[in-house]
Amino acid sequence: MNWLLVIAGAAVGAPLRYLTDRAVKIRYGARLPWGTFLVNVVGCLVLGVLTGATTAGAASGRWQLLLGTGLCGALTTYSTFSHETLKLAEDGAGRAAVAYAVGSVAAGLAAAFVGVRCAGLVWG
Amino acid sequence: MTSPRSERVGGSGDGSPDAPVPAPAGPEPFWRGQGPVVAAVAAGGALGATARYAASLAWPASPDGFPWTVLGVNVLxxxxxxxxxxxxxxxxxxxxxxxxxxxxxxxxxxxxxxTYAVDVQRLVEAGRPGTGLAYLAATLVPALLAVWLATAATRRAGARTAARGGGPR
Structure with missing residues (x-):
């Protein structure tokens, strides 16, 4: 059952990441990886809310597996993030590469904090 | 090529039938040919997440401990x-x-x-900001090094194979 929850969440999260990235590329071009940036930050926010809800006793371990390990885990990505950072550096956009790496980590971390805080306000 | 421009029948002026048909304005259709790709991404994503979950069961971390398993998964x-x-x-x-x-x-x-970001948040909230920052850097730097070194090594291996005349280009 636990495995199925992870699989179900990931089978939604990964395509959601792909489709978001595609939509952003079609709309804004592929020069900067805003699609991955967006899904990573949103995933951090959602996992933050979920973690806060779990701490407050409002979400069970099953929700953690479905939405946390599965959905948010597959929605967000470290491998594409690091590959895109390398690509920017290789293409001579060193400053953009540093900004993308530092910006993703800072925004993701801020989103995680905000998510946990919001969950604390709602369920705390 | 014929194009569905019947409303402009007889609309003159643009000369020969070979006049270039303007490309359809706007971006490419969002969903065109995406079915198999979305299915492949969903199947692959489920497989990858299952492997990550299996790793977290095989090497469980204590709730406020250093998240070595996620670190290893991300760098690998x-x-x-x-x-x-x-x-x-x-x-x-x-x-x-x-x-x-x-x-x-x-x-x-x-x-x-x-999970990476929330683990950093958890360490900081647990009163261990030093460990949180260490974890933040201990994933970011090795992850970037890993993708860079792996890219370089694979390129070198590919070039060697090509130089030997093996391997389809």
Missing amino acids: GCALMGVLMVAVTEIRTVHPLVRPFLGTGVLGGFTTFS
Whole structure:
């Protein structure tokens, strides 16, 4: 059952990441990886809310597996993030590469904090 | 090419029938040909996330401990991404669904940014900001090094294979 929850969440999260990235590329071009940036930050926010809800006793371990390990885990990505950072550096956009790496980590971390805080306000 | 422009029948002026038909305005249709790609990404993502979950069961971390398992998963996934991207974009031509399945799907689902960020948050909230910052850097730097070194090594291996006359280009 636990495995199925992870699989179900990931089978939604990964395509959601792909489709978001595609939509952003079609709309804004592929020069900067805003699609991955967006899904990573949103995933951090959602996992933050979920973690806060779990701490407050409002979400069970099953929700953690479905939405946390599965959905948010597959929605967000470290491998594409690091590959895109390398690509920017290789293409001579060193400053953009540093900004993308530092910006993703800072925004993701801020989103995680905000998510946990919001969950604390709602369920705390 | 004929184009469905019946409302302009007889609309003159633009000369020969070979006049270039303007490209359809706007971006390409969002969903065109996306069914198999979305399915490949979903299947790969489920596989990758399952492998990450299996790793978390095999090497469980204590709630406020250092998240070694996620760190290992993320750095390994970044190294594999470096190998994969060179292999499928520079060394050989592969089926168009290979990259969405293995890269976007399996490796994208295997690695995670959200658990990384929330683990840093947890360490900081638990009164261990030093450990949180150490974890933040101990993933970011090795992950970037892993993708860079794996990319370079795969390129070198590909060039060697090509120089020996082996391997389809």
